[in-house]
Amino acid sequence: MAKKVFLGLDNGGTTIKGALYDAQGNEIYLATQKIGMFSNVPGHTSRDSEQLWQANIKVIQDIVQNSGVQPEDIVGVGVTGHGNGLYLTKKDGSPAYNGIISTDSRGTRYAEKWIEDGTFDRVLPKTHQQVWHGQPTAILKWFLENKPEVLTETDYIFMCKDYVKYRLTGNPYGELTDMTATGLMDVENNTYDLNLLKEYGLESLINKLPENKKATDISGYITKEVAELTGLKEGTPVAGGMHDIHAMTLATGAVQDKVMSVIAGTWSINQIVQNTPVVSKEIFMCTSFPPNKYLVTEASPTSASNLEWFLQEVLKDVQLPDGQSIYDYSNQCVRETTPSEEDVIFLPFLYGSEQKACFLGMKAWNTRAQLIRSVYEGIVFRHKHHIDYLIQFGGVDIEKIRLAGGVVNSKEWLQMFADILQKPIEVVKVQELGCLGAALCAGVAAGVYEDIDDAVEQSMHLNKMDTYLPNKENQEIYNKKYQNYREYENILRPTWHQ
Template sequence: MKYILGIDDGGSVTKAALYAMDGTLIAARPGDNVPLRSSGGGCTERDMEALWSSNVTAIRRVLSAAGAEGRDVAAVSATGHGNGLYLVDANGRPTCDAIISTDERAEALIERWVADPRFARDILPRTAQSLWAGQPPALLAWLKAHRPEALVKARWALLASGFVRMRLTGRPTANLSDASGTSLFNVRERRYDPAILDYYGIGDLEGLLPPVVGSAEQAGTVTEAAARETGLSAGTPVAGGVFDIASSALASGLVEKNRLAIVTGTWSINEYVSSAPVIDRDLFMTSIYPTPDSWLITEGSPTSAGVFEWFINNILDPAARLAGAAAPERRDLYASVDRLVFDPETEAGRVPVFLPFVFGTSKYPTLRGMLSGLEASTALPRILRAVYEGIAFSHLDHIRRLERFQELPGEAVFTGGVANSPQWTQMFSDAMQRPLQVVEVKEAGTLGTSMAAAAMIGEYSGIAEAAKEMSPGYEEFTPDPSKAALYADRYGAWNEALQKEAGRHAAE
C-alpha cells in the first residue's frame, strides 16, 4: 500500500501523518517539543537544528506507528506556520535561530511604513495585505539595521515549510500560497516585486528570496542524506506544499466560493474563498489559494487557542510548581479546565473581560493582552472563563470584519485546537449564533498539504478534486438561541474594552 506523508510545523509543535490516497488517516505522530526562546523586546525564536531534529523524529515515529517503510511513501508535502524568517546558508544550515511569526521586535518599522502615504497608494494594491512585525520584510529590515552579521552568511530567507523542504530535498523553495502571504509578493502578478522590496529598504536582499513553486508542483526529491536521517527513500518526490491557513481550509473541503471557515490554532484564522482578490487597508490578508482562479480572504491575529497555551505555560504550570505539585498531563488539564469553565455557576456569574493580544494583533499594533473587571469575588474559574470567551470574541470580531466585504452563509466550517473541546466549540456556536460544522479530522494541516502531494503524483486531477475526495465528514453544532442575549452583552463589553484600549494607545 502506498501512502502520502504530510508534515506540519506550527508555531509550537511538529506533526507528521501518513494518509491513504483517499485521505484516510493511517497514523499521526508529533516530534519532540522545540521551545520558543524569548530574549525580551518582543523576540520569539527557536533553534532550527532542534526543529529539523523534531521533524526527523516525527517522520520516524509515524513510519514505525504505521508499520511502514520509506518505500511505502509515494510522496511528501510540508506545511508550516506562515511568515517568520528562517535564514540558512547554501546547504540549508541555519545561520541564526529561526524567528517566529509572533515576533514583535520590528513594530516601529511597521508603524513607519504604514503611516507613509505610499503604502496605501503603491504597496497595498500589490501585496493585498496588512503589514505586521512577524513578516519577512520587517524582520529582514530589522536585521539589516540591528544585526547585519546575521545576514552575512545567509544564502536563503526561507519560511518554516521551506526550511523543511530544503532539508529534505537540498533545494530552496517557497510555495506560491505561502509566498503570497508574506507582503513581499505581488499577488496579482504572482512574483516578487522589486518596487515592494525597495519600499521596505531591502531591495539589496532580493537575492535571498527562494524560487517559487506551485503547491502541487514537484519541489524536489528526498536526498540520500535526508533519507538516512528520516527513514524515507531517496528519490521520493516532494510537493511544493501549502500555506498553513490554506492547508486547514483544504482539509475542511473548502473549495466553494464565499463559504466561511474558522481555524482555531496559534492564530485566529477566519477566511473564505473568493473568485477575486479583495484590496482594503483594513483587511488582514488576501493570498493565493491553491485551487484554480481562487483567492483566500482572511482576517486573523495570534489570538486563538495558542493564547490558552500561553496561559497554561506561563500561569497555570508555574502556579502548580510554586505549590509543589507536578503539572498534570495536558489531556487531564484540558478536561479539568473545561469542568471549571462550563460549571453553570461560573457561566452565570460576573466574568472579567480578557483581551487576548498577548502576542499582539495587526489591527492594533501596539495593543497587548489585558484582563479587566476583576473583583474580590473573582476566582480562577471565572478568569479561565474570561480567557475562553476572549478568544471566541476575537474570532467573532474578525468575522464581522469579513462580512463587510462579502455576505457569508449562516454556517461555518470549524477546525483547530478548540474543536477538541465540544463544550468550547459549543460556546463559539452560541457566541456567534452560527451553526458550526466541525470537521472530523485530527490533523488538518497535514491532511491539507497531503492533498497537494496526491495531486502532484496524479492521484487526482488537481487540488480541488483532492479536497473534495479526501476531506472527512463533520459534526454539526447548533447555537442555543437562549444564550444569544448573554453573549451579545459580553461581546459588547469585550468590544467596548477593546475600543477604549485602542483609542488610548492611538492617543499616546
Template sequence: MNYFIGLDSGGTFMKAALLDSNGQQIAIAKVSAKVLNEQQGWVERALDDLWSDAKSAIVKLLQSVDIAAADIKGLSISAQGKGVYLLDKKGENLRNGIISSDSRSLGIVKKWQEDKIPEAIYPMTLQTLWTGHPVSIVRWLKDNEEENYRQIGAILMAHDYLRYRLTGNIAAELTNISESNFFNATSGEYDPELLRMFGIEEVFSALPPIIKPDELAGYVTQKVAEETGLEAGTPVFGGLFDVVSTAICSGINANENTLNYVTGTWAVTSGIATGIPSESDIKESNYNYVYGHYVLDKQYIIHDASPTSASNYEWFHDYLGKDGEIDHQTNQQLVSELPAAASELFFVPFLYGSNMGLGIKAGFYGLQAHHTKGHLIQAIWEGILFCHNLHLDRMRVRFPRASVLRVTGGTTTSEVWMQMLADLTGMSVEIPSIEETGSLGAALMAMVGVGEYASIELGLAAMNIQTKRIEPNPRHYHAYQHKYQRYLQLVNLFKEFESKAFESKQFEKA
C-alpha cells in the first residue's frame, strides 16, 4: 500500500494526516496554531512558528504509525487563503505573516471604495476587495513599513510558504493566487495594471511562478528529512486553497443542484460553474460573485465567505466550557431543550470580521436577567447560521436550482446545530463521512500528481464517500426566517453606528 500526507494549515490547528491510496485516514496529528493579536485588528503569525507547527505535526504523525517513510509517496498542503507571507530578496523571512482575518488596512480599503476601485477591478479579477486580500495588506506595508516594503522578494500565501520550507522552491498555487487581486481572470496571469491601480507596482517582480494543485513543486530536502522523519526526495505537490479542498471532498460539481457549506473558521458557501461571466453578464448581475480557479479544467469555484463562523463560538470556550474546553455535549443538550428561534436574544458573530460592512463589531443584543447559558449558546449558534444564510441568499440567486447543502467543518458533529441549519434554510443537509476535508483534499492532489489516480474524479469515485442526510422541519422554517430578518435589521443598526463612529474619528483627525 502507498501512503500520502495531507497537511492542513488552518486558523486554529495545523494538522497532518496520513492516508492510504483508498483515501482512508490512517492517523492524524494536530498542533494548536500560534496566532498573534498584538493590536486591534492585527492578526499575525510568526513565520518560524508556522513552519515549526508544520514540522511538529509531521513528526507527531510519523511517530504514531509503524509505516516506513519510503512508503509515503507524496505530500501536499491545503491552507487558508489570502493574507500575506513574505520573503526578503535573500529568501529569508521578512516579517510576521499577516492572516486573512487581519483588518489593519481598513482605512485603505474604505478609500478604495470611495474611489470606486472595487467596481473598476471586478471585470478584470472577478474578485471583491477587502482587508484580508494580499493587495490590501501589501499597500498597508508600503504606507506604514517602508523598509519592509522595499525588501519584499516574494509574496506568498500560507501553503506557498510551507511548500517553500519543505522544498526550497518558490511558487504560488493557482487556486489560491487566482483570488489574490494580482491575477487577471481572463488572461490567467498576473496583471501589472492591477498593481498600478493599487499603487504597489514596485512588487510585480516579487510575484512567484504559478503552479497547478497537482503539479510537482519540488522534493523534501535533506535538512527537512532530518528534522521531520520524512524521506529526502519525497515529492511535494502544489496544493489547494482550503475552500477548494472542502468543495472537492464534499462532492459538489457543476450540476448546480448542490452547494458546499463550510462551517469552520470561515463561513463559506460554494458552487461550481463552467466558465466565467462575460462583460454583459457582469453588467446585468446585481451582485459581484467571487470566481476562483477550480481543480478541474475550465471549471471555477464561486463562493461567498466571511470569518463569521464557528471560531466565534470557540472564542467563548473559557466562558461556556470547563478547563479551557467547550463541553459540546452539554451545550447541545441545553440548546435542544429551548423552543426554536423563540428567544429575543441576538448575537452578531463579527469577532474576526463582518459580512455586512467593514469595521462592524460583534456583540449580544436583547440580553435580560432571565436568559440562561443555553440561551447564550443558542443565540451564538443562530447568529453564525444567520451569517451563513446571508451568503446562501446571495448564492441561491446564482444557483437557483440548489436544493441540497453539503456541509463540512467541525459543527457537523452537532445534530442539533445541523437541524437548525436545515430548518432555517428549508434545504436538505448532507454531511460527508470525512473527518478532515483539508487533509484529504491535499493528499488527493499528491495521489493524482504521482499517478496513483489518473484524475481527481476517479480518485474520489474510488474512495466512495458516504453522506448522512438531515431533512428540514417545516414547522420551524418561518420562525427562523422571521428572526433572521430581525437579525439583518439589527446588524444594519450596528453598521450605522460604526459608520458614524468612523466619520467622527476622521473629523477628529482633521
C-alpha cells in the first residue's frame, strides 16, 4: 500500500465525509456519516455538536478499519467544514450550546440594523464582506441579548472544523480562511480588532476568540485518547485546514490568475484567487487564501438545490422506464429542447431569505420539458449574475472556469454553463473536493509538499478533467434570455420587500 497518505475530513451541513488520498491526489477510500439538524424554532437551524464529533469518530474508524491503509502510513490529517454559523465550546471540549449552521437566521434583525445605521459602511474597509444573518457577528449579538448565560459558559468561539480539530488535538486554534469569513477580523492584517468588535457591541467576547493558524500550519497532533477511539496513530499531525469553499477551490486547482472556481450545489459559489484584496459593497466576501493571497467570492443559496426540489416535489409521480433515474429523465428533457424554443424564465430563489422563486412567461402550450430546461437555465443565469458582479465590481479577469458540484453529472448542464457564460468549462474528476482540499493542507503541513502550489501541481492532472467549449451560435439567444431574467428580477424586487 502506498506510503504518505493523507486523511481529509469534510464537515458539511448534513453529511460528514472522510477520504484518504495519495500524494498524486488519487482517492483511496471514502467514508460518510449522516447527521441531523434541529429547526424547532422558526429561523433557527442547529445540530448536536457532540453528535457531530461522534460522526467524525465513526468516519475515521471506518477508514482505519476498512481502507487497507496502515495507521502509520497516514502522515497527516486535514479538516474542512461549512463556514460561518457558530460552535460555542467549553475548555473540556464539551459544547456550551448546539452547533449553529450558517443557514440560521436568528440574527437577521441585527444584520439589517447594521446596514441601516451605517455600521456596515464603517466595518467594510476591514472585514471586506457583507453583513448577513448567518455570520458569527449577528448570531453572537443574538446570544448577548437573549442567552448571555451561554456565552458566560463558553471558553472558545469556534467555526465548525475548528471545533472538530480541538477534539482531535486538544489545541484551541482557529484558522485564517475560516475566521476571515466571519466579519470578526481585519482581513488584510489577519488579526482581531477590538475597535471592529466594538462596532458590533461584541468587544466583551474578544478573549473567547481563538488564536489562529494558517491552513497549512500544524495545529496539533492526534491525542492518545483519539488514537484509542479511532485507530489513528497517536502524534499524527493535524493541519490548520480550510473553510470548505477554500478547500474546494484548492482541490480544483483554480489558484492561478484568471481561473475561476464555480461550485454549483446548495449555494451558487463563484470565486477567484487574487494577489490583492477586493473591497466593495457589491461583493459578497473577500477572505484570506494561503499563503498571501485572497479569495474573492460572490454567492447565494440559488443553485442546483432548486432543481433537486423541482424533481422531488413537482416530478415525484412521473412514471419512468425501468433503469431510468429522474436525473436521466431531466437531462433527456434538456437534450430534446433548444435554447430558442421558448422564453419561459425560472427565478431560482427557493432558498433565498427574501427573493421568491417562480416561473415567468408560461403559456398553455409550454411542455414539462421546457419547464425543466428553464430551471437549468435559471440556475446558470444566477451564476452569471454573480460572475458579472465579480468582473464589474471586483475587477477580476476570467479566461476559464473550473466547475464542481452536482451539475458535473449532467453533460447537458455543463454545456449550458459554457454557452451562457461563454467561457471554457473544465470539470475536475474528483468526487469529494472538500476532503481533497483538506488532505492537501495536511500534505503541506506534513512536509510532503513544499507549499500550496506544489500540492496543486502534484495532485492536479489534465487527464482528470473534461472540457466544454462555448457554442457561439447560442450566445445571442442566451444573452436575450438573460436580459429577460434580470428584468423580471428587478420588476419583482419591490414585491419581495413588501
